[in-house]
Amino acid sequence: MTNTVTFYDGHVDPDRERFGRFKDLPRDHPINMLNLIRLNDTATYEDGTMITGREAYAAYARASAPIFQKLGGRIVWSGNFELMLIGPEEAYWDLCFVAEYPSGESFISMIRDPDYREAVKHRQVAVADSRLIRLRPNEPRGMFG
DSSP states (O other): OOOOOOOOOOOOSOOHHHHHHHHHSOOSSOEEEEEEEEEOSEEEOTTSOEEEHHHHHHHHHHHHHHHHHHTTOEEEEEEOOOOOSSSOTTOOOSEEEEEEESOHHHHHHHHHOHHHHHHHHHHHHHEEEEEEEEEOOOOOOSTTO
16 A cells, blocks of 8 residues: 655635734744745735745735844844655645744734735735744753754
């Protein structure tokens, strides 16, 4: 018997239940958000405008960066995907980075910002699949954390 793994799941936005769990976590300490993003080849807006997923994501970055920075956010790591060593072989990510926020509250403030809500429309058409993983930074303990 062969196990078949389907990588593409189309995760673009959090659902209400998971965002509620995010809001229930402590909001008073810095957080890191690991972003793994696979882009659509073509991004199609509601009005029928078509551009590449990379162009749409760049529009999202330009529009959301001032809000992200105003709230104290910064990119602390980025890298180029090369190979899935452990995990589904067909899995790949076009963009990989870690965004740091001063607090969980600052992330929530960004999501609620009206300008950000407008900017995120570019992300929604750009992204085919993504993972957004909240991490609490800590000091490394020993060789592997």
